[in-house]
Amino acid sequence: MSSIPTLLRALSGETLARPPVWFMRQAGRTLPEYRALRETTPDFISFCLDPEKAAEATLQPMRRFPLSAAIVFADILLLPRALGQDVWFEAGEGPRLAALPPIEKLRAELDASTDRLSAVGETLKIVRAKLEPERALIGFAGAPWTVATYMLEGGSSDREKARTYAYTNPKELDALLDVLVEGTVRYMAMQARSGAQVLKIFESWAENLPEDLFERIVIGPHKRIVEGLRAAGVTGPIIGFPRGASSLAELYAAKSGVDCVALDVGADAAAGRRIQKIKTIQGNLDPLLLRAGGPALDARVDQLIEQWASGPYIFNLGHGLLPDTPIPHIERALSRITGG
């Protein structure tokens, strides 16, 4: 048996007898032990920046489930916070952000921002020391456009304001994306130095973007992040997740420079196969189906493996695990995927 993590083997283009598997948002609210841990630090940002607790949250699902990889417990809004835009979470609501600081002010914080995120590096070091060597460790960041939507809108939204801003203030948006690209490169390079073997860029809001805008604000920044990471000496594989990219996921696969494209719920077999000719693919079980369970779940798990596991493939969801997903459904799906 090779001790190289199966996730890394799949990411290097290898086809495995059984695909590696992990689930987006596998750490967190689904698990009672997580909810108990969270109660000890009610403030979410403080929890994310407590390396011992964040490491424990990262490891909890690894103890319960036969997952191939852990993903560091953190939040995509830690970066704007580190760049000087205040971020907080109201109980039971989404994130809130203070007014967007001037771009020069954000840029002036770039040097300090990575230091302010050092807790995430500490979390990774603790997890890597405790995690079995055959299980991979993933670091991540939000993609610049997705993070910018929160920074421009002050929280969760339909992104209508941010998308309009992309048309009316293209230079200002490009400047903001540039700062975020630079901050993300530094942040992710630090994560790689701290033990992350794989890095994932989460573009949660790639949907409803016309092709020209998608190229400018999604593909361009992702490409510059990949190039920046390579220039910084990061050699590990990079996964990109352009959620909602629609048929543009193929353009993204061809141009972004990432090593693996994570497919969302709506991505189809034909498009996946075309992407799989040039990249490893990951995805795309519907989290609603994992929560619903039953024969439809079994059938779909089998179908996804049939459909994609004859090439380089990582089993995952098409979006994050839903908090009220029954644990037996996760166990049952994993049993079919791993053949265990």
Added chain:
Amino acid sequence: MSSIPTLLRALSGETLARPPVWFMRQAGRTLPEYRALRETTPDFISFCLDPEKAAEATLQPMRRFPLSAAIVFADILLLPRALGQDVWFEAGEGPRLAALPPIEKLRAELDASTDRLSAVGETLKIVRAKLEPERALIGFAGAPWTVATYMLEGGSSDREKARTYAYTNPKELDALLDVLVEGTVRYMAMQARSGAQVLKIFESWAENLPEDLFERIVIGPHKRIVEGLRAAGVTGPIIGFPRGASSLAELYAAKSGVDCVALDVGADAAAGRRIQKIKTIQGNLDPLLLRAGGPALDARVDQLIEQWASGPYIFNLGHGLLPDTPIPHIERALSRITGG
């Protein structure tokens, strides 16, 4: 000059020197004359079912703008209402629906439902009589899955409940979709008899559906509607709009039986070109860009024409016109499209 409407020529597969153009939701809140008319009948359903007023709302944008087609002023929720599920609109909010009646009760109302929608037929007759012969008249209905999401959820939503229902209650959902297919065929055939030369099926919520579910609840019902309409003697072209179908729009184009696929905002040039080899395409200007205006709008209008007008193509938006779109932006875009 041919007096055959340019919309019909494009829908029959012809490539025109200038593409025909119309805008989804071209009739309505954007126009001050519409807002004045609406004030005379504040209840939205009553307004839709008043043929004189609905015809006037349909014709208002035709007087202002050089549009190639009119689309009847109506609402996709008139059908569930005609099938016996009460629908109402709260001011400033979305639609509300009463609890879903048992499926047998809905089915028993099929015969009566088309009669209850006769006002829409009257509207079409009035519009057709007043509209210039070289401008086409479009009838429409909501697609079964989209209508079912409202019926199941009681109003606008994230469709999470309805999508879960598709997994947990497949037989019940299929039965509901069957009733809606049958009701839609009768409703649209009546629209065709009343003067609608083109019919459009609006699947507003095709997004986030896995391929197998998409085939079952989107492609299947659309195909049965097309077949039902043809069996009922309807010969006019049918446009399908699977909004959010992502890369599955190509599968939809190949299998649904519609004559034209309307592309949403995120559909790209390459996918559009592949679809255009077998169908007329329509789309896909971002309504946010039409509202924003400026040089980015001009450039995108020109680019869309460059991209697609060398084949059978209808210029349109990728989603509905936004109520606060400045009228000069509409005029400017139309001037570039029509070369007028």
